[in-house]
Amino acid sequence: MSANNLTAVTGKKTKSYAAQKRTILIASYIFLIVLSIIWVIPIVWVVLTAFRAEPGQFSSSFFPKPYTWIEGDIKYTATFTLDNFKDLFTPREGFDFKKMWLNTFIVATISCVISTFFAISTSYVMSRMRFKMRKPFMNIALVLGMFPGFMSMIAVYFILKSIGIHQTLAALVLVYSAGAGLGFYVCKGFFDTVPKALDEAAMIDGANKAQVFFKIILPMSKPIIVYQALTAFMGPWMDFIFAKFLMGTNYDTYTVSIGLFSMLEKERIYEYFRQFAAGSVLVAVPIMILFMSLQKYYVEGVTGGAVKG
Amino acid sequence: MFQKKDGSEIKVEDSFATKLSFLIMGFGNLMHKQIVKGLGFLAIEVGFIVFMAMSGVQNLINLFTLGTVETHDEVVPGKILPVRVFGDNSMLFLLFGVLTVMVIIAFVFVWRANIKSARYVQKLEMQGKKIPSMIDDIKLYLDERFHITLLTIPIIGILTFTILPLIYMICVAFTNYDKDHQVPGNLFHWVGFANFGNVLIGDERMSTTFFGVLGWTIVWAFFATFTNYFAGIIVALIINQKEVKFKKLWRSILVLTIAMPQFISLLVMRCFFSNYGVVNRTLINLGILDGIDSAIPFFEDPTLAKITVIFVNMWVGIPHTMLMSSGILMNIPQDLYEAATVDGANKVQMFFKITLPQIIFTTTPYLIQTFIGNINNFNLIYLLTGGGPVSSKYYAAGRTDLLVTWLYKLTADNRDYNLASTIGILIFIISATFSLLTYRNTKSYKEEDAFQ
Numbered sequence: 001m002s003a004n005n006l007t008a009v010t011g012k013k014t015k016s017y018a019a020q021k022r023t024i025l026i027a028s029y030i031f032l033i034v035l036s037i038i039w040v041i042p043i044v045w046v047v048l049t050a051f052r053a054e055p056g057q058f059s060s061s062f063f064p065k066p067y068t069w070i071e072g073d074i075k076y077t078a079t080f081t082l083d084n085f086k087d088l089f090t091p092r093e094g095f096d097f098k099k100m101w102l103n104t105f106i107v108a109t110i111s112c113v114i115s116t117f118f119a120i121s122t123s124y125v126m127s128r129m130r131f132k133m134r135k136p137f138m139n140i141a142l143v144l145g146m147f148p149g150f151m152s153m154i155a156v157y158f159i160l161k162s163i164g165i166h167q168t169l170a171a172l173v174l175v176y177s178a179g180a181g182l183g184f185y186v187c188k189g190f191f192d193t194v195p196k197a198l199d200e201a202a203m204i205d206g207a208n209k210a211q212v213f214f215k216i217i218l219p220m221s222k223p224i225i226v227y228q229a230l231t232a233f234m235g236p237w238m239d240f241i242f243a244k245f246l247m248g249t250n251y252d253t254y255t256v257s258i259g260l261f262s263m264l265e266k267e268r269i270y271e272y273f274r275q276f277a278a279g280s281v282l283v284a285v286p287i288m289i290l291f292m293s294l295q296k297y298y299v300e301g302v303t304g305g306a307v308k309g
Numbered sequence: 310m311f312q313k314k315d316g317s318e319i320k321v322e323d324s325f326a327t328k329l330s331f332l333i334m335g336f337g338n339l340m341h342k343q344i345v346k347g348l349g350f351l352a353i354e355v356g357f358i359v360f361m362a363m364s365g366v367q368n369l370i371n372l373f374t375l376g377t378v379e380t381h382d383e384v385v386p387g388k389i390l391p392v393r394v395f396g397d398n399s400m401l402f403l404l405f406g407v408l409t410v411m412v413i414i415a416f417v418f419v420w421r422a423n424i425k426s427a428r429y430v431q432k433l434e435m436q437g438k439k440i441p442s443m444i445d446d447i448k449l450y451l452d453e454r455f456h457i458t459l460l461t462i463p464i465i466g467i468l469t470f471t472i473l474p475l476i477y478m479i480c481v482a483f484t485n486y487d488k489d490h491q492v493p494g495n496l497f498h499w500v501g502f503a504n505f506g507n508v509l510i511g512d513e514r515m516s517t518t519f520f521g522v523l524g525w526t527i528v529w530a531f532f533a534t535f536t537n538y539f540a541g542i543i544v545a546l547i548i549n550q551k552e553v554k555f556k557k558l559w560r561s562i563l564v565l566t567i568a569m570p571q572f573i574s575l576l577v578m579r580c581f582f583s584n585y586g587v588v589n590r591t592l593i594n595l596g597i598l599d600g601i602d603s604a605i606p607f608f609e610d611p612t613l614a615k616i617t618v619i620f621v622n623m624w625v626g627i628p629h630t631m632l633m634s635s636g637i638l639m640n641i642p643q644d645l646y647e648a649a650t651v652d653g654a655n656k657v658q659m660f661f662k663i664t665l666p667q668i669i670f671t672t673t674p675y676l677i678q679t680f681i682g683n684i685n686n687f688n689l690i691y692l693l694t695g696g697g698p699v700s701s702k703y704y705a706a707g708r709t710d711l712l713v714t715w716l717y718k719l720t721a722d723n724r725d726y727n728l729a730s731t732i733g734i735l736i737f738i739i740s741a742t743f744s745l746l747t748y749r750n751t752k753s754y755k756e757e758d759a760f761q
Contacts, residue, residue, distance in 0.1 A: 021552070028547050035544065036562045039624065042577050043565065045587060057580065062587055118466065121459040129456040144471055146740040148685050148713045151733035152474030154726060158404055159474065178470035181463030208448070209455035238570045241687070245721065257572055264576060273580075280573040291568035292561070299632055 046284075049277035050085070053078040057273040084278040095251070097259060097279060103169060104236055104255040111173045112233040115180030119228050120221070123187035124213055128199065141182045153245050160246065167250040175242050176235055190224040191217070226297040230290070237287060256283050323428065330427035334420060337427025341440050350423045357416045365409050372406025375399040375484070376496045400492040403484070407477050411468070482730035488723055497727075504731040518703040518715070519732075523739075525615070526711045530683040533622045538676060540623060541630025542668060546660070548631070549638050560635065563628040571625065575692035578621050582607035608694050611708040618709055622689055633675065634668055641667050677747050681740045687713045712736050 045062065054067040068077045088097050126138060156175060160166040165174075198220075199212050207215070218225070236243075240257035247253050260279050263272040291298065326340040335350030376397025383394045433440055441449070450458045482504055490497040503511075508519050548559050566574060581587050589604040598604060607617045641664065649659050690696060696710035696718065705723050706715045712732055719729040 025550075025552050028550060028553055031547060032553070032559050036559065039563055039566055039628075042574060042581060042624075043569065045581070046573070046577055057585070062591055118463040122463050125456040125459050131456055142744070143741065144467075144475070146681065146744065147475055147737045148687075148716060148733055150687070150720075151716060151730065151736075152471070152478045154720060155404065155474030155477040156470060158400065159469065162401075162404070174466075174470060178466035181460070181467050182471065208452035210451040210458070213455065213459075234570070238572055240572055241691075241717070257570070260573065261576070276576075280570075280577070284569045284573055287570060288565065288568040292564070295561075295564060299636055 046277050046280055049274055050281045051080040051082070052084070052274055052277075053081040055270070055274065057269050084274040085282075088275045088278050088282075095259065095262075097256075099252065100254050100256045100259045101282070103253060104257075107169050107172045107176065107255065108233050108236040111176040111236060112229050114173070115177035115183075115232040116225060116229045118177065118180035119183050119187055119232075120218075120225060121213075122181040123184035124191055124217060126184055127188045127191035128196075128213075128217075129209070141184070144182055150241055150245075153242065156242075157246060167247055167253060169253055171246055172236065172243060172253075172255070175246065176239070177232070180232070187221075187224050187228060190221065194220060223297045226294055230294055230298060233290075234287060237283060324431050327424070327427040327431050330423055334423045337423075337430055341430040341434060343430065343440065343443070343446075345443050346426070346446065350419070350426075353416070353419055357412070360412065364405075365412070368402075368405045368409040371397075371402040372409070374402075375498055376402050379496055380494045395493060397496060398493050399484075399490075399495075399497045400486070403480055404477055407473065407480060411473060411476075478726075478730045479734060481726050482734050484727055486727045487725045491724060500727075504727050505735075508728065508731050508735070514702070514704045515728075518706050519735075521700075521703060522706055522710055522712055522715050525709070526684055529615070529619070529686075529711060530680055532619050533626070533683040533686065534676065534680045536619060536623050537626035537630050538672075538679070541627045542634045542665075544627060544631045545634040545638055546664070549635060560631070563631055566625070567628050567632075571688055572692055574625065575621070575689060578624070579608075579693050582617055582621075584609070609698050611698055611700075614694055614698060614709050618690065618693055621693060622686075625689065633672070637668050637671055638664070673747075677744060681744060684711070684736070684740060685713050686711065687717065690714050691717065 048062075048064060052064040052067075053069075054064055064079050066077055066079045068075060070076070091098070126134065157166060160171045160174070165171045194217065198216055202212050202216050203209075236255060238257065240255070240261055243255045244258050244261070247255075247258065256279065260276055260283070262268070263276040263279070269276075324337075326337045330337040333351065334354040335347035337347075338344075338350065339347030376399040378394075378396040380396040381394055382391035384391045430440055483499055483501060484497045485500045485503070486492075486497040489495070508515050510516055544563070547553070548556055553559075583589075584604045584606060585601065586607075588607070589598065589601070592598045592605070593600060606613060608614050645663050646659060649663060654662070690709055690711050691714050694707070694709045696707035696714050698709075699707045703710075705718050705725075710718070713736065716729045716732045716736070719725045719732065
């Protein structure tokens with residue numbers, strides 16, 4: 001560094017410029033490496049814990065140490081083990097991780113389909129059609145978005161109860177997808193960028209609006225459909241407020257998030273912590289793979305939506 | 310296709326059939342051989358009348374009283390023990406009352422559509438035009454009125470699962486539905502603005518909590534939004550430098566955390582920073598801290614907890630803003646920079662004169678959304694600190710509780726539904742005023758139409 005500074009002062013202008021540039025570059029790399037470490041550490045730690053042999057919530061160090069235990073008459077020593085995963089999938093009273101995983105998967109898939117369709121069709125209408133209630137509808141959506149979502153949680157619960165489907169997976173699907181029509185802002189931003197001339201050309205050729213929507217706009221909107229579907233699919237994996245409130249004590253319909261959260265309750269945490277980590281890995285890995293492979297669309301969605309508001 | 314607004318501006322006298330449509334819905338359509346449409350209107354009317362007669366009127370009365378009979382024990386002749394008689398359920402009365410009001414409003418809309426339709430066919434007949442058949446109508450719903458086809462089901466969803474519950478909860482804010490008035494068993498009643506009075510000025514403990522929590526909510530939203538925003542931009546700028554290699558790798562590492570379900574990463578963070586957690590352990594192992602007694606109380610000291618929460622939020626949020634501003638940075642035309650270089654601008658000047666204005670201009674709506682999102686950032690606070698550390702001065706709230714997490718605690722733990730609803734309405738008023746002041750002034754709102 002000091003050598004660089006020296007040349008910066010004494011050397012010729014071009015040389016000092018190059019040196020300065022190099023310093024910035026080195027600093028950038030150091031910064032990025034530190035940043036990456038900070039961002040990766042928690043993830044690495046979860047993975048390490050998922051395979052850890054030492055029991056308990058807290059290990060004595062970041063990297064697990066060899067742990068010795070006695071089972072029967074045999075003494076075992078290990079640092080890492082697969083037992084956490086095995087234990088996780090052993091069904092117990094009121095706790096069946098495999099079922100929770102399946103429940104979440106079913107709910108996520110169905111509500112993903114429904115809410116994507118709702119959101120895409122509302123946003124298409126808001127972007128392309130002109131009618132009297134259009135502006136009022138958009139303003140109402142804006143206003144509704146400002147009420148905290150679970151303020152009406154109890155009311156939703158009682159409505160579902162009066163239909164008789166509370167504490168079922170169908171209730172969860174409804175809760176996650178029924179309001180999807182309000183989330184049209186991002187997709188609308190996308191549709192706004194699709195030139196209207198396309199619609200007009202098709203209509204001159206005799207297509208009606210439904211045909212324009214299904215045959216022209218939808219096939220063109222892959223990025224935004226993928227974005228919408230991805231966010232909708234990820235929702236049920238991450239939400240636990242509604243799920244917990246609606247499911248109450250019906251263990252059969254628990255989703256993974258309720259299960260994982262309940263593992264961290266004070267009286268269970270010592271025994272279950274490693275299984276919590278194992279479960280987290282099993283939930284996070286599929287979502288991460290999905291997300292990474294569709295990252296391109298997500299970025300387009302995020303930027304497109306942000307730019308147009 | 311038929312034109313709705315045709316040349317004739319002269320007011321047409323309603324024919325007999327149209328007049329009768331005021332009373333018997335669908336009559337005008339039936340008279341003009343639009344059988345299905347006419348019968349549809351008629352069926353809706355009959356259904357509505359039956360509904361009102363069977364339960365609707367009673368529901369409206371119940372909405373006023375919210376129940377009069379309390380659950381009590383009654384001595385019945387012939388039985389030794391008194392029999393428990395269940396009283397009215399105020400909660401259901403309120404819910405069905407609201408539902409009935411919504412049904413009536415919906416009916417008024419259908420009724421008006423019926424009149425309009427009757428007048429329309431009458432006009433067509435007078436002009437000697439063809440009356441649209443059912444097939445023509447269906448075609449219309451795939452073309453001119455395609456928006457109605459697409460919107461009907463989503464709007465029904467919104468009405469039942471967003472608007473109905475919301476109106477219900479707004480009503481609850483004006484009742485005394487708290488932990489002492491739980492249904493069934495007890496009744497609750499309308500109390501007017503008493504809850505608002507309590508929260509804002511009346512009850513001292515309550516108003517201390519409200520203003521304390523409100524203050525922290527705003528401080529939190531401000532820092533959470535702007536730390537993420539600027540840090541994200543800086544990270545994006547560093548990654549996007551021409552000379553930096555492995556751009557994709559750096560980005561992917563950060564994006565990895567977006568893909569990780571938030572509740573998992575937050576619960577992990579909670580374990581990370583707890584007194585016995587990895588951070589304190591590592592510091593002890595390194596000899597920086599003496600022992601577990603001198604562990605840094607990341608979540609137990611009120612001020613430190615607030616700082617920790619903001620830093621963890623940066624961990625969560627920076628990847629998002631980084632992604633977004635990367636996208637914007639790539640879209641800034643390179644010739645702007647080239648021109649600036651020719652004019653002798655240095656990197657710092659270019660950043661402040663070109664890059665930053667461009668990013669701020671395009672992301673203002675996002676910034677406002679994020680600010681409101683942070684006011685309502687339930688997950689982060691609830692999963693990380695649970696609102697703690699607890700405060701003796703607050704009612705059912707801790708030092709890091711936001712208004713939303715307080716609302717949740719009032720609902721789920723305390724069952725003070727009326728207070729929770731009151732807080733919800735106040736949160737709404739705060740967010741709404743804030744957005745009205747800022748959002749409506751942004752270009753992207755005003756020129757929402759101009760783009761196409």
